[in-house]
Amino acid sequence: MTSLTRATRRLSAAPIDSPNPLPPLFSGWDIHQVEGAGDADEEMLAGARYGRISSVLPYLDQDSYGRDRAPAEVDVVVLENERLRAEFLLGMGGRLWSLEATDPATGVTTELLHRNELLQPAHFALRNAWVAGGVEWNIGTIGHTVLTAEPLHTARVRGPDGEPAIRMYEYERLRGVVYQVDAWLPGGSAVLAVHVRIVNPTDADVPMYWWSNIAVPENDDVRVLAPADAAWKFDYSGIINSVPVPVPEPGRADLTYSARAHDAADYFFDVTATSRPWIAAVDGTGSGLGQVSTSRLQGRKLFLWGSGRGGQHWQEWLSGPGAPYLEIQAGLARTQLEHLRMPPGASWQWVEAYGPLHTDPAVSHGRDWAAAREQGESAIQLMLGGIDLEEVLERTAEWVDAEPIEVIEAGSGWGALRQRLMGGRERVDRPGTPFTAGTLGADQRDWVAVLEGARDWSGDPSVPPRSYQVDQQWDAHLAEMTGWQALLHRGVLAAARDEPAAAEDFFRRSLEAEPTAWAWRHLARVLDHRGRPEEAADCYRRALALVPEFLPLLREGLDALLAVGAHDDALDRIDALPADLRRAGRIRLAEARAAVGAGRLDRAGALLADLEVPDLQEGDTVLTDLWIDYRRAGGDHDPGAIDIPRHLDFRMKTDPAGA
Incomplete structure (x- = not known):
């Protein structure tokens, strides 16, 4: 039996104050800018050139915070059954902050994510403020989303089989699209299911981007598994290089063990040969977190901080001492450096699953990378417990536009304002993702007066x-x-x-x-x-x-x-x-x-x-x-x-x- 409840989590938090009212005019420095082609093919380079922005306007920067933290009760929504407990932070872009798995045989509960005990902002996001930990839903343009430190519209809905589900949605102003994230716990399963839909209600192509960023604990024995023999490496030199997996070149460290690297880097695994992309991080016992999706979410990535002093300093800056983490990620494009062209009126959707993964450590940590990959693939199948993600995706039409049962949290009034601006010329508001006039607030008041x-x-x-x-x-x-x-x-x-x-x-x-x-x-x-x-x-x-x-x-x-x-x-x-x-x-x-x-x-x-x-x-x-x-x-x-x-x-x- 699944329950959906509101609760609070006590964290050591440095508050983010009101946005900086000075608009970011002509402020386009981007650490993800590709400086040289390296081994990138023309399709990848075209995606890297397409859709770049010179500013996060109309959004304002969130740069008003410090490093003085105090205990704070933070609002969360909890989905829970006898196997999993999933916790979402309401005020931080709907981030999945915690995913605890309980072994039915032993009763032992394990945290699968890097559940940060600090809510310490730092300048990593498109609008500046960003916190480490959990699973972050990044939409729109390259970087940590403009909504990462904002509340989303949040509601209780019915999942595909009538179980309680949480829906988080918003109108994203940079791209002019509506997106929703639906999460539920399928009955009899040990996974959290997540359905994502992006709708382009405009009459023009829009550049699109999505990456689900998953922070997991890092230790010397943690290995990342993915169905790939090669990866594109991107670091702070700005060059894309293709490298073999797991050892990028003779004499270098095995990149699948993030703790062995010296410098921070991104590794985008080439998983295009598989119709069911997946990625996992397992510790020395062979256990950890697995993530798998339907085929539209074709990219998989490892981000590592490295053992260098700067990377370690950043880790402590964000999470405190003794809490290292790495990130495994899943995205729409092959790399995080690209935008895809989303046609007018298009609706893109996919399903992801997150859960506890168990492998034979002698194989998953063995020298035979092909065998380790196969072990990961088998473990993903066992994790799903018979769930067919493509079938789940096909069934979304039955419930994805059903009206919310209960409003849990209001997001911004920008969707409602857009609807008023466009009249009937653009379908921003849908039954399942309503933007009501009651959400119009102080930020929209003057613009409503303009329209009136x-x-x-x-x-x-x-x-x-x-x-x-x-x-x-x-x-x-x-x-x-x-x-x-x-x-x-x-x-x-x-x-x-x-x-x-x-x-x-x-x-x-x-x-x-x-x-x-x-x-x-x-x-x-x-x-x-x-x-x-x-x-x-x-x-x-x-x-x-x-x-x-x-x-x-x-x-x-x-x-x-x-x-x-x-x-x-x-x-x-x-x-x-x-x-x-x-x-x-x-x-x-x-x-x-x-x-x-x-x-x-x-x-x-x-x-x-x-x-x-x-x-x-x-x-x-x-x-x-x-x-x-x-x-x-x-x-x-x-x-x-x-x-x-x-x-x-x-x-x-x-x-x-x-x-």
């Missing part, structure tokens, strides 16, 4: 706008309006369609209507994008004159000053700040950079001694680069001989040979 014929949009110039749009249909509505904020939004829409000259004009017109810090800041972003950094820095000075103690603006403004060598100006501004702002990680980083640039090495050294930047971005070497610059300024001229302090070392790649 408001003639002026100004508002308090000291308060930044709450939200933005990139759908160009809004421009016609805004063109009929007056006010500094209407012009500001038209500038953002121009930037979104990659028309920087038009964006600059709108921002200048907004300033003529009302000089606001927000228009000065947006103008600065455009000018910097157009190769005019000195003018951009001056615009930031004007913005800061209006709101001198607004942290998001301070961070950007100081970076702009440093970019043009205005080190003393930056230091003077920092000296004038109140103590709480000066303690912010990004402000201390800017102060240290400015001090090195100004030759004030004592000041820089004092800052570097305990510098901590909570939202340091994955792959960013700013801390190690700054330390090297500091030491060079002090007379050490050989970067290779400079030892990086551990608290500054987050390098993901240090081994030239790329272990």
Whole structure:
């Protein structure tokens, strides 16, 4: 008998505050950018080029968090029967946080996932904030989803055989699609079944991406199994290389044992020869987690942190000491570097299964890779217990559009707003995934007023706008309006369609209507994008004159000053700040950079001694680069001989040979 209940889980959490209200204009640095073809074929390269974004607009960054954690009761939904207990975090993109399996013979319960006891954000996601652990549902564009730290619409529904199921769904604004994740525990089985559907309600092709990222515990004896003899390796060099599995080259470590690698890397297994893709991670006893799906989810991947100091530092940064993990993943494309073209009106769906996997360790950990693969395949079949995933997929038409029985959690109001914008021209709302008018909230309020014929949009110039749009249909509505904020939004829409000259004009017109810090800041972003950094820095000075103690603006403004060598100006501004702002990680980083640039090495050294930047971005070497610059300024001229302090070392790649 399966139950579905609400509960809480006690975690040590660092809260994520309100989104940064400054829209991310022209901010397209991407660690997943392919820098060289390597061994990639033309289809893979075409997918890697297609669908790239220069910004996560209309979403705003979630960069307001720290590293001060406190015990917190976090809302969860629990699916449970006599064999499995699955726990979903409501406020974190519907993440599957825990999957516990109970052995019916012994009564022993085992956690199959890396169930993180910390809810510690770090800058890994498209919108910045991301936490490690569980199974994350990534949609839309390359990277950790824009919704990873947001609540989804969540409801109780009936599963395929009438059992209770959880449905999580949302309107995804970057791609303009609706997606849903349905999860249930099939009767008499030891697996969690997950059905995913993505619907493109538009009349245009959209780039599409999906990866289910599965964090599992890592130990020296954990081995990853997949039905592949080759993999595409991608690391922080930006090159795609094809390597044999399990040993990528003579003398190198067996890549299926993640703890043996030195540097962080992605390995995308070539599983295209199988009609039922799967992946598993098993420990020294031969037991662990298995994941298998219907054929549409064709990609399988291993992500490993490596044993290098930077990778280990990141692990502790995210999960605390003594809690290492690796990730096995499943996606729509062969690699995570590609988007697929989703036709107008298309509906893509598949079924995944997660459960406890048991193998003979003498075989699954043996030298004969073919035998280990076959052992994994057999174990997957046993795990499924006779469930035919393709048959389950065929039956989804019977229940996938049934109305929810009970609303558990409300997501955003953007689906409801889209429905109001489009009228009957686009089917955003479906019976199984309703976006009701009751979900419209403060972020949508001004846009509802636009649709209802408001003639002026100004508002308090000291308060930044709450939200933005990139759908160009809004421009016609805004063109009929007056006010500094209407012009500001038209500038953002121009930037979104990659028309920087038009964006600059709108921002200048907004300033003529009302000089606001927000228009000065947006103008600065455009000018910097157009190769005019000195003018951009001056615009930031004007913005800061209006709101001198607004942290998001301070961070950007100081970076702009440093970019043009205005080190003393930056230091003077920092000296004038109140103590709480000066303690912010990004402000201390800017102060240290400015001090090195100004030759004030004592000041820089004092800052570097305990510098901590909570939202340091994955792959960013700013801390190690700054330390090297500091030491060079002090007379050490050989970067290779400079030892990086551990608290500054987050390098993901240090081994030239790329272990």
